[in-house]
Every structure is written in structure tokens, then in C-alpha cells.
Amino acid sequence: MNGSLSLRSGVLYVGRHADTAHVRAYDLDGRVLTTGFSFRARDDGAGARVSGLDVDRDRTVWVADSAGSCVRAFSVFGREVASFAQLRGAPSNDTSDGEDRRGDLAQISDIALVEGEEEDRLLIACGGRRRHALSLARQDGSWIASLRSEGHALGAFRGLVRATAHGRWIWACEAGAGRVQVFRDGEFHFLFRAPARDGLRVEPSAAAALGDGRWVLALRGEQSALVVVDSSGRLVRVLASSGDDTGAVERPEDVVVEEGRDQAHTRIAVLDRDAERVQFFTVEGHCYGAVEPLPGEAL
Secondary structure: OOEEEEEEOOEEEEEEEOOOEEEEEEOOOOOEOOOOEEEOOOOOOOOOOOOEEEEOOOOOEEEEEOOOOEEEEEOOOOOEEEEEOEOEOOOOOOOOOOOOOOOEOOOEEEEEEEOOOOOOEEEEEEOOEEOOOEEEEEOOOEEEEEOOHHHOOOOOEEOEEEEEEEOOEEEEEEOOOOEEEEEEOOEEEEEEEOOOOOOOOEEEEEEEEOOOOOEEEEEEEOOOEEEEEOOOOOEEEEEEOEOOOOOOEOOOOEEEEEOOOOHHHOEEEEEEOOOOEEEEEOOOOOEEEEOOOOOOOOO
């Protein structure tokens, strides 16, 4: 993935990368709020990647940096305040050596905040075929638990690209398996296949809750789309079909929702065209604007 989105208190954060990673904040009309910041690897100046992005209640920007296989945290001004490349305190591994070890962040693909009354936790997703691809951790980098694919102790995730938390729920998008796994209170609840038309293979690439039990799901693969599904994963509405024009989506990478007081005031932002475009949609599928310039482009 070439970028990620986050929404916090009406502010949209957009992260992208080529070799250098960039983050910038916008309002919900797509106007630039800050000049943003850029970063590379801290030790040797190598490249960095914004594979996942989320912002906590203190406005700390959390980044899944797949180039460094690590989690990094920044102030909104770009000062790095924390980082870790391994989750601490995980019990002895019951897997072979390599990337399928508890706490290992190789192929990290996403990060999301799981808000709690006493503390916020980090939901960390990693790609590949592995049992410990989806983990909960504290913000100091200490491991809490690995979520079980399909509820099985030996189950493996396949190509996990995004994981999103909303209240008691976690939706995990497995592009490699073409499905979404749904967890409630950290336990596997059910899974569903990504809705496809005409027998084409599609991959779920991101999900965001609408707040009324429905979810927005971004799809890519042989056909791209932005759709609304109900709480069981059944298709409710197609918001945008595959295409390069404004109002269509092409290879969407992330999606976020700003809940309004009603459907007319709810806004959906989607990052597509390999992180070259961010568009805004209503719940009815009307596209009313785009973000520009994107991070990494001159203001």
C-alpha cells in the first residue's frame, strides 16, 4: 500500500510515500490546514513508508512504517516521540523461526487505535501468511494479545492489509483471501467474502464504520469499488464503481468516515489511484470534491 488516512475531530490526516514519507492535515472540504511533515529512517536515512496511519486523542500521529518494519509515533509538528520494531513481553512463540512469531512486525501493513476508558491500545496488522498477523499492543510497545484467524489457535491470516476498530468491533481485511474477518471484544465472530459482481475477483482493501451498524468497504483487484455493507457483510449500496474519473475509484487503499448528525452530513474520504488521489463522498454516493495538493506535493 502506498498511503493511508486517519480522521480525528474533523481533521483528515493523509500519509503517502515514494522514498520519503509525508503526512499532512486537511479540513473536510479538502483545504490544507498545515504544511505537514516528512520523515525517513531515523538511523541511516533510508526510505520510510506510511503503510498505516492513525491519530490518537492527544493528536499523536501513529505510523506503520513497512520499510523499517516498525511502529513510529510523531507529534503533529513532526517530532518523533516513540518507535519500536518488536512488541515486548510476548510469551514464548509456538511457531517456527521467521516472521510468524508473536510480536514480530515484519511486513507491517496497518495500525489503528482501539480506544478504551482507561487506556488506548494499538491494533497492528501485518501481511503475509501468518498466525500472529493481527496483534493488540499498548502504546509503549508491549504485547497484549494476538487475535486468532477464524477463531482457531492454528489459523493463519492471508495477506492482511487493513484492520479497523470501532467500539467493540474489529474488521480485518484479508486481500490475499478476498474476505473480511470480524471480531467482537477481541474474539472471532464471523467472516464474509468481499462482494463481487460478474464473477470477478475482488480484494477488500479497507473498511470504515458508518456508526449505525453499516460499514463502508473499499474493494480492489480485478474490479474496484466503494460499497456500503450491513453488519453481516451483505451489500447495501454501491457508492462508486471502478474508474479513473472523478466520482469513480481505482485501486482504493484506505477509507475513513466522519459521522455527521445524519446521513446528509456524514462524509466519506477514500484514498485511491495508488495514493495519488483523495475523494470525498456522501452516504448516497455523491462525490463533492478532492484533496489537493497531496502530501509530498508543493503547496
